[in-house]
Amino acid sequence: MITSKEFKLFQEYIEKNCGIVINEDKTYLVESRLIRLLIEFEVENFEALYNKLNSNSNSKIADKIIEEITTNETLWFRDGYPWKILEDVLLPNYIAKLRKKEVNKIRIWSAASSTGQEAYSTVIIINEFLDKNNIKDVTLSDFEIIATDISGQVLEIAKKGRYDPISMKRGIDEYFKLKYFSKKGNTWEIADFIKNRVDFRKMNLQSNFILLGKFDIVLCRYVMIYFSNKFKNDLLQKIYNILVDDGVLFIGSSELLYNNKHKFKENEHKNGIYYTK
């Protein structure tokens, strides 16, 4: 059993290093997710694991703790509406801006990308839009898509773009599956021309965003739910600062911002919410 002193050590460590808040009623979660690290790093108990982590700022243990604690649940076209808004509202405007040479590129950031479904869903919808409207003067290369996550493990899967049959049953229809994936043994691999459009990078949302440049769209979905209100407010402000003037933020459909201090304006399209400056 993890003691309450040990739980507190990890609770503080986790909030400090990835922003995730774990309350006392989730003690079992810390215990069940970290117990295997006692075996892997050959220590007797959680306090010894904590000491080993700090003794030589053991980055391998640090990485493993983050991997175990983060929830990487995701699916294709999650919630549906962000891609509908992209298609109906945003893409026509972006195509016009690109044609008028008002911008060089449209930049999109999937800010807690997990295994890549959110970023790849975005590229697929852009490609569908160009195909359907027979647009030839604007191409996928006019869009720069960056996807980041704190977990190296999920990014490895994202970069490979290879998915197991269960992931391929979650949110993607047969048409897209056959058009954009090829079967590789028991898995499905996304087509190179989609894969190559996404630049996956390891990044903690606690870090500074300045070097990322400005974005037209930020998808920061189903991650703020794990953070404290203070961190959420800071994050919303940092996202606000890196959006272009008509930039858009998407959050998860069940995430609420009414408890937060932010400057965003709420917009609605066909029951889907998106935020602008």
Ligand SMILES: C[S@@+](CC[C@H](N)C(=O)[O-])C[C@H]1O[C@@H](n2cnc3c(N)ncnc32)[C@H](O)[C@@H]1O
């Ligand atoms: C539940 S998934 C959401 C994935 C995707 N955005 C979606 O909506 O389907 C949350 C992701 O946030 C990542 N994450 C958690 N804390 C983070 C942090 N401080 N910085 C960057 N990513 C973080 C996790 O590793 C995980 O992959």
